[in-house]
Amino acid sequence: MKTIKVHDKQFSIFIGSEEIDKSVSQIAEKINNDLKGKNPLFLVVLNGAFIFASDLLKKVNIPCEISFVKLSSYIGTKTTSVVRELIGLDEVLTGRTVVIIEDIIDTGITMGVTTEKLKKLEASEVYIATLLFKPDAFRMNYDIDYIGMKIPNDFIVGYGLDYDGHGRNFPDIYKIIEN
Ligand code: 5GP
Numbered sequence: 071m072k073t074i075k076v077h078d079k080q081f082s083i084f085i086g087s088e089e090i091d092k093s094v095s096q097i098a099e100k101i102n103n104d105l106k107g108k109n110p111l112f113l114v115v116l117n118g119a120f121i122f123a124s125d126l127l128k129k130v131n132i133p134c135e136i137s138f139v140k141l142s143s144y145i146g147t148k149t150t151s152v153v154r155e156l157i158g159l160d161e162v163l164t165g166r167t168v169v170i171i172e173d174i175i176d177t178g179i180t181m182g183v184t185t186e187k188l189k190k191l192e193a194s195e196v197y198i199a200t201l202l203f204k205p206d207a208f209r210m211n212y213d214i215d216y217i218g219m220k221i222p223n224d225f226i227v228g229y230g231l232d233y234d235g236h237g238r239n240f241p242d243i244y245k246i247i248e249n
């Protein structure tokens with residue numbers, strides 16, 4: 071089995087590029103059917119979703135707009151909880167159909183915070199498209215509209231996802247080998 075080393079950890083091949091591509095095509099097909107005539111605004115969550123978004127949006131063939139956001143994280147001064155702010159968004163969202171493009175949903179907290187912020191900006195509908203979803207880790211109770219693949223609760227890298235800044239450029243997805 072193909073294994074790679076990223077920093078101090080070993081990873082083994084988990085999802086190959088052909089399987090990823092099939093899953094990306096299925097999401098694109100659903101979006102093309104569901105959101106036709108809505109001129110959706112796709113919001114790509116940087117950094118992790120950049121490769122997924124690029125592959126997905128090449129297969130989206132309906133009129134749409136594309137923009138990019140980032141979630142800043144910093145430790146609040148009075149508490150130790152992590153506060154996340156959406157940065158980089160300069161579109162007016164009032165009345166728009168927004169589709170968030172995310173790499174992976176784990177506990178679901180990040181996406182929960184993001185959708186709440188977008189609804190406050192008066193988007194008329196907010197859809198979520200994620201390539202990967204870890205159902206066993208998910209702790210929220212909102213619906214995820216488009217899911218590429220459900221995966222077990224293991225740490226993965228590749229296809230945009232990093233381990234400590236490395237591994238985003240791998241075309242395949244790798245899973246950590248726990249020792
Ligand atoms: P959540 O708020 O859903 O727990 O976390 C979502 C974020 O955690 C993702 O956007 C991603 O940045 C990171 N994340 C969750 N699971 C993994 C994983 O297996 N590998 C990597 N590289 N990042 C992950």
Ligand code: MG
Binds near residue numbers: 115118173
């Ligand atoms: Mg992410």
